[in-house]
Amino acid sequence: MLSKFDYYKPKSIKEALDYLDNNDETRILAGGTDLMILLRRNAITCKHILDIKAIPEIQRFDYKNGEGLYIGAGVNVNQIVDSEIIEEKYPALHQAAASLASYQLRNRATLVGNICNASPGGDLPPVLLVYDAEVHIIGPEGEKMVNIKDFFLGVKKTILKDNEIVLGVLLPDVEEGDNSVYLKQSRLKGHDLATVGVAARRNNENKISLAIAAVAPIPLKLTELEDVINEKGLSNDLPDWVEGEIKKYISPISDVRSSKEYRIHISGVLAKRALQTLIEKEVN
Amino acid sequence: MCGEHGNNCFVHVDSGLPPVGLKCVVNGEEIQACVDPTMTLLNFLRNELKLFGTKEGCGEGECGACTIIMNGETVNSCIILAVEADGAEILTVEGLAKDGELSILQQEFIKMDALQCGFCTPGMLMSARALLDRNPNPSEEEIKEALAGNFCRCTGYIPIIDAVKSAAKREREELK
Incomplete structure (x- = not known):
């Protein structure tokens, strides 16, 4: 490693914020599954590592009726996979978490790290987008909640400032009858990044939400397409229609995982299958 | 040498940064050390504790x-800092x-020819050990899922899965 960093592990939010304020070129460490690789490749350098794992607040992980699901920055992906309440209330989150990397990596990787890393192909952002999740940020000026769709700015870029920390993410509560699904296409089963990932949700009022990863510089919530879908209403023809329509709303590139043409094709296929799943569940 | 921990001072001179104290238990033995803040846990285990079983691949x-x-x-352990x-x-x-x-698991790896070059074996064994600790009777699918993050390049996956299956069976029978 070229970076020569020292290591600081604060026990409170205040200590962490003070440290960030006084030390430029600090990187926040939670699971380290992205940060350590970037440091090792010398893709980034830093002078200080701030390990937030000893801050009690970031371990918060609870579901409250009427409020929703709070996932702290210290909660790892396997904790999400193992949560029965998530599997029941937020099925797409369970599915996306279970599809993410390998068992060992899921023991370290965190949901908050997955959004802060802001990879266009992250598995969890599309799910947070369909649930209208709020990102809980703290900084010198205090706390704020930011809607997840306003959090991403570009490839590996977020609105987070150098002196701010994401404490957690809140998924609003869901009503009885809410359902969702996450479908991912990857080169191999078990351990790969998404070639394309699609999250779809149907709430208790039959409103559809759609979000998609790895087809644009940021994870996309397909708001305009959702509006058209929700105006049309649910029908058995809807999934086929969306399969053709979705290409108007995405702008994928070709890379090592897939060609642009394949990404466009598979986005339609996954969106169709996701909607078929959500619509069929109602018929049965 | 920071001088505080005798022979267990593992400060690398290359970074020139102040060492960080580290207390942990490795294979049942208490370890007290001070390490360079940039050292990975893998390098700590291999280079300082001389536990060469754990391998560095990618x-x-x-x-x-x-x-x-x-x-x-x-x-x-390659993407975790020693101080963590x-x-x-x-x-x-x-x-x-x-x-x-x-252990039974190791014996079954040998019996089933679940290794060729052996480089992936320590990692395979640790993933399999953790699987059997949380699920003493895993299905083939569960074994594959648990080992999905362990690559074998001698194409030995089938004997490895068989070894985990038979180790699970033997552990259930013999370690009641």
Whole structure:
């Protein structure tokens, strides 16, 4: 490693914020599954590592009726996979978490790290987008909640400032009858990044939400397409229609995982299958 | 040398940064050390504790050769800082055998020819150990899922899966 960093592990939010304020070129460490690789490749350098794992607040992980699901920055992906309440209330989150990397990596990787890393192909952002999740940020000026769709700015870029920390993410509560699904296409089963990932949700009022990863510089919530879908209403023809329509709303590139043409094709296929799943569940 | 921990001072002179104290339990033995803040846990285990069982493959958490069990859960030790293991309990492949006798899991790997070059074996064993600890009777699908982060390049996956299956069976029968 070229970076020569020292290591600081604060026990409170205040200590962490003070440290960030006084030390430029600090990187926040939670699971380290992205940060350590970037440091090792010398893709980034830093002078200080701030390990937030000893801050009690970031371990918060609870579901409250009427409020929703709070996932702290210290909660790892396997904790999400193992949560029965998530599997029941937020099925797409369970599915996306279970599809993410390998068992060992899921023991370290965190949901908050997955959004802060802001990879266009992250598995969890599309799910947070369909649930209208709020990102809980703290900084010198205090706390704020930011809607997840306003959090991403570009490839590996977020609105987070150098002196701010994401404490957690809140998924609003869901009503009885809410359902969702996450479908991912990857080169191999078990351990790969998404070639394309699609999250779809149907709430208790039959409103559809759609979000998609790895087809644009940021994870996309397909708001305009959702509006058209929700105006049309649910029908058995809807999934086929969306399969053709979705290409108007995405702008994928070709890379090592897939060609642009394949990404466009598979986005339609996954969106169709996701909607078929959500619509069929109602018929049965 | 920071002078505080005698022979357990592992400060690398290359970074020139102040050392960080580290206390952990490795294979049942209490370790007190001070380390360079940029040192990975894998390098700490191999280069300083001389536990050469844990291997470095890709160095990026993809291949699983560096898999160890930390606080009961498998992790890739190549992408964890040594200082992050402060207060942790660590099990490496060297900790599987007891009193000079290989564990059932290790015996079954040998019996089933579940290794060729052996480079992936320590990581495979640790992932399999953690699986059997949380699920003593895994299905083939569950075994595959648990080992998905461990690559074998001698194409030995089938005997490895068979070894985990038969070890699970023997453990259920013999370790009641």
